[in-house]
Amino acid sequence: MSRAALEIDALMALHPKGYDLSLDRIQQLLDRLDNPHRKMPPIIHIAGTNGKGSVSAFCRSMLEASGHRVHVHTSPHLVCWHERFRMAAEAGAEGGGQLVDDDLLCATIRRVAAANAGAAITVFEILTATMFVLFSEHPADVAIIEVGLGGRFDATNVIPGPAATLITPISLDHQAYLGDRVELIAAEKAGIIKAGCPVVIGEQLEAEARDVLIGTAERLRSPMAVYGQDFMAYGEHNRLIYQDEEELLDLPLPHLTGRHQFGNAAVAIRGLKAAGFLISEDAIGRGLASVAWPGRLxxxxxxxxxxxxxxxxxxxxxxxxxxxxxxxxxxxxxxxxxxxxxxxxxxxxxxxxxxxxxxxxxxxxxxxxxxxxxxxxxxxxxxxxxxxxxxxxxxxxxxxxxxxxxxxxxxxxxxxxxxxxxxxxxxxxxxxxxxxxxxxxxxxx
Structure with missing residues (x-):
């Protein structure tokens, strides 16, 4: 077992399992750590029921194909805790980022736990604070951060002003925490939308979810792009065709299996544009062709x-x-x-x-x-x-x-x-x- 895993096991024994549906504890901890979440590279914040991880993977792959250095936070992990923290490559290094080094992760978890000083908190909140410390102290051009649960009260939602917010398809899940109707779940996911910050809304099979997301963006006056209205993607002649209000791209099919990945790829492409990253068609194509997301088809x-x-x-x-x-x-x-x-x-x-x-x-x-x-x-x-x-x-x-x-x-x-x-x-x-x-x-x- 890795040293970081041993540290996390000790925290799991000390702190309660489950979720804290407020942001008070994580904010107090971040204050003690000198607010690393306010010293981050531009952030792409991603919520939704299905497809968050795939959209994160598409964004990372396309950004790295264009030469950007990318931090990525996802959850949960599949085999080891380190999967949650992908660190950007060092300046001048070839290839993409790597999972966090065990010694670095272990040392950072200890720093965060020491700053918390035994106060009531969940392990997910400690690991979220760990992510902010890691990503703020190591240079990158962009950080992709995936919501853990819901959005409004998720520990990642202390981000003050993301470069872009992306929301993937919403359906029933985690009803005990988020509500038993899709519009209630959508309201929780919409909690990551910030006033004036761009938001990209993926395909929503439930009209109630779509209406909640659009209504929230309109109320907050957030520039908005909606799948099927402002952008879309479809397969044609064994290619992926992406189209938005500005351009039409003829691209290779995504390396991820399933037609649903067409929509996820489209959200990623439109999301990078919303965040201000102008990725070339060639880099988008190379990113789609090389993307990997373990454990999903x-x-x-x-x-x-x-x-x-x-x-x-x-x-x-x-x-x-x-x-x-x-x-x-x-x-x-x-x-x-x-x-x-x-x-x-x-x-x-x-x-x-x-x-x-x-x-x-x-x-x-x-x-x-x-x-x-x-x-x-x-x-x-x-x-x-x-x-x-x-x-x-x-x-x-x-x-x-x-x-x-x-x-x-x-x-x-x-x-x-x-x-x-x-x-x-x-x-x-x-x-x-x-x-x-x-x-x-x-x-x-």
């Missing part, structure tokens, strides 16, 4: 887990866990022409805070069989028997399995067809995806 091509399902089988992983994610992941699995003839098997584990049936309904008529598994790395995992019942209620053939490995073995022995190897999707939780990446020895880099 990722194909496992090497490693112990990838070899367990038999010759020729495809294993995909995705951390989506709400009905909106279920729809786009199921569509991606069903619509890829080269994979339509393969039978789809789903291995799913979920936390007890999610809505399994809404997620599973998207796979009706697409998945041949579902195996439900426990999540070993969380005490909040749903019982596989109950989860299989949820899948059955969504008209899916389903059964529980003890582990992902056991489910893969069952597919390899009982369902394998040499003339038509299966597709296997391991999904339902980022915790589960992290476990699979660790067992496969392919953690994010």
């Amino acid at each position: 990722q194909l496992l091509s090497t490693g112990p887990i990838s070899e367990m399902a038999g010759p020729g089988a495809e294993i995909w992983i995705d951390g989506g866990h709400n009905p909106g994610a279920g729809r786009v992941v199921a569509e991606a699995m069903a619509n890829a022409e080269e994979r339509q003839s393969r039978e789809l098997f789903v291995i799913c584990g979920m936390l007890n805070t999610k809505e399994p049936r809404g997620f599973f309904e998207a796979f009706a008529g697409i998945a041949k069989h579902v195996f439900t598994v426990p999540i070993q790395s969380s005490e909040a995992g749903l019982d596989p028997v109950a989860l299989a019942s949820d899948a059955a209620e969504a008209s899916l053939s389903a059964e529980p399995a003890d582990t992902v490995e056991a489910a893969l073995k069952a597919i390899a022995t009982a369902w394998q067809r040499p003339d038509n190897p299966p597709r296997i999707l391991i999904c339902g939780s980022l915790y589960l995806v992290g476990e699979v990446l660790a067992a496969n020895r392919t953690p994010p880099r």
Whole structure:
């Protein structure tokens, strides 16, 4: 275990789990640290239910392709805490940024914890303050900061004036904290919109969410660009066509799988423009072609887990866990022409805070069989028997399995067809995806 992980474990034992739905504690801690959040490079702040991480990855990839140095903060992590803090490359260095060095992260966490002096706080707030210290003390041209939960009271929302605010598609998730109607969730996400600061609104399938976001931007007099109104993207002849009020770009398809990534790429392109970064068409294209975002419709091509399902089988992983994610992941699995003839098997584990049936309904008529598994790395995992019942209620053939490995073995022995190897999707939780990446020895880099 890394030194930073040991420090975080100690904090987890000391401080309460969960979320603090206010900004008072994080602001008091930042005051003690001499307000590093006010000494940052230009910030692109990203909220939404689905697609935040993908938009962050697109922004980083395009910015780095154009030669910019980029800090990136995302959450949660998949395998190690360091994934949350990607540090910009040093001046003159080739290539993009790297995950934070363990010694640097450990030392910074200790500084922040010392400044907090044992006051009541959550670990997420301490890590958010750690991010602001790291990013303010190491030079970069831009910082991309992803919201952790919601927006209005998220610890990252102490940012006074972002270069641009980006809001991705909104659907039901975290209802216990954000509300049980999409317009209530949208109001929480809209809390990151700042008066006079540009905002880019991604495609919203729910009119109520779109109306709340637009209404907030209008009230705050924030320059606004809305997907489908001011900009858009679509596939044509195996290319991505992006169009806004100023230009039309003919680009390579994104390296990330799924048609939903067209909209995420468009938000990133329009968001960089809103933030004042004039990226060339060539750099945008190179960024789209090289973008990587682990654990989101990722194909496992090497490693112990990838070899367990038999010759020729495809294993995909995705951390989506709400009905909106279920729809786009199921569509991606069903619509890829080269994979339509393969039978789809789903291995799913979920936390007890999610809505399994809404997620599973998207796979009706697409998945041949579902195996439900426990999540070993969380005490909040749903019982596989109950989860299989949820899948059955969504008209899916389903059964529980003890582990992902056991489910893969069952597919390899009982369902394998040499003339038509299966597709296997391991999904339902980022915790589960992290476990699979660790067992496969392919953690994010």
